Amino acid sequence: MTPAGSDDLTQVLFAPDEVAPDEATPAAQTPAAPARRSLVSRRPLGDTVFRTTAFAAGGITVAIMLAVGFFLTLRGGDALSVAGPSFLTTQEWSPETRTFGIAAILAGTVTIALVAMTFSVPLAMGTALLISEVVPPRVRTLLVSLVDLMAAVPSVVYGLWGLFFLQQNVIPVAQWISHYFGWIPVLAVTDPDGTPLTDASQFTSSAFIAGMVVALMVAPTQTSVMREAFSQAPVGEREGALALGSTRWGMIRTVVLPFGRGGIIGGTMLGLGRALGETIAVYLIISPIFTINTEVLKTGSNSVSALIALRYGEASEFGLSALMAAGLALFLITLVINFTASSIVARSRSGAQSEG
Numbered sequence: 001m002t003p004a005g006s007d008d009l010t011q012v013l014f015a016p017d018e019v020a021p022d023e024a025t026p027a028a029q030t031p032a033a034p035a036r037r038s039l040v041s042r043r044p045l046g047d048t049v050f051r052t053t054a055f056a057a058g059g060i061t062v063a064i065m066l067a068v069g070f071f072l073t074l075r076g077g078d079a080l081s082v083a084g085p086s087f088l089t090t091q092e093w094s095p096e097t098r099t100f101g102i103a104a105i106l107a108g109t110v111t112i113a114l115v116a117m118t119f120s121v122p123l124a125m126g127t128a129l130l131i132s133e134v135v136p137p138r139v140r141t142l143l144v145s146l147v148d149l150m151a152a153v154p155s156v157v158y159g160l161w162g163l164f165f166l167q168q169n170v171i172p173v174a175q176w177i178s179h180y181f182g183w184i185p186v187l188a189v190t191d192p193d194g195t196p197l198t199d200a201s202q203f204t205s206s207a208f209i210a211g212m213v214v215a216l217m218v219a220p221t222q223t224s225v226m227r228e229a230f231s232q233a234p235v236g237e238r239e240g241a242l243a244l245g246s247t248r249w250g251m252i253r254t255v256v257l258p259f260g261r262g263g264i265i266g267g268t269m270l271g272l273g274r275a276l277g278e279t280i281a282v283y284l285i286i287s288p289i290f291t292i293n294t295e296v297l298k299t300g301s302n303s304v305s306a307l308i309a310l311r312y313g314e315a316s317e318f319g320l321s322a323l324m325a326a327g328l329a330l331f332l333i334t335l336v337i338n339f340t341a342s343s344i345v346a347r348s349r350s351g352a353q354s355e356g
Helices: 006-013 046-087 104-132 137-151 155-178 206-233 235-243 248-259 259-279 280-285 304-313 318-345
Strands: none
Touching: 104 206, 104 248, 104 259, 104 304, 104 318, 155 206, 155 248, 155 280, 206 259, 206 280, 235 248, 235 280, 248 259, 248 280, 248 304, 259 280, 259 318, 280 304
């Protein structure tokens, strides 16, 4: 039974204009959602100017590169249409008789560049490690300035130095290498006119000497790139290797060299690109020939850039077109090397890993 007065109590507790707690609507309990705030912010004026300048500089660089390629293709089109595919296989260079090609010239260009890399890469890597890891800070500043100064020396100075000083001192070395390791017989020979040639005359104006001069030219640039990469190796990993009992060379081998791998590859490829296009120094040293010379120590070689410098002033209109075609080939080779280097550096960035 319901107690007396219970209905009156219920009516008092819950007036007609009120709602019981179990009958309250969800909307009455949920607070109003806050207004959404925009996350879009205005870029500062300095950032806008920087981004615009950077994009403009990149676009202008690409445009200039495309313009150079288009110019060389346009000017060399006549020669390429006459020579056809034989332009890459013919060794002779005689545009006047419509018999010309860059087989021998490209072979000489690659030979000189490879000789240059053989000398410059170990020299640049050793110098970069010496500057970044061995010498004290005061001496390091002096050596950095000297390396940068060497990179600013004009190529004609290197060429004259190689012609009048280096060549006569390298000939005995070339004779020794040829006698013990080479295939050039060190005998008295005669030139096409029948004039006797001495032993030393077989080794002058060779790709070997030209490559050494070019190596000294590109080594400062390679050294700067490698030194910058080596100096960015983490201090914690250096100190950790030394704290675990590693020697200085062990620390360099396990920490610095793996961290600077990208710098080593980038500096090497940068130097290779310059070695392929070096003109004046090679022009002053080599004795130009138009046959593939497999004997690196022997007199006679050639390169695309030296050929253009040698024949540009006396070339006819068609001969000039042939020179532009040769320049186009060198331009494409350089692009391929640079893009290959970029992909390799991207895969082996400095600091990506170090040996434990």
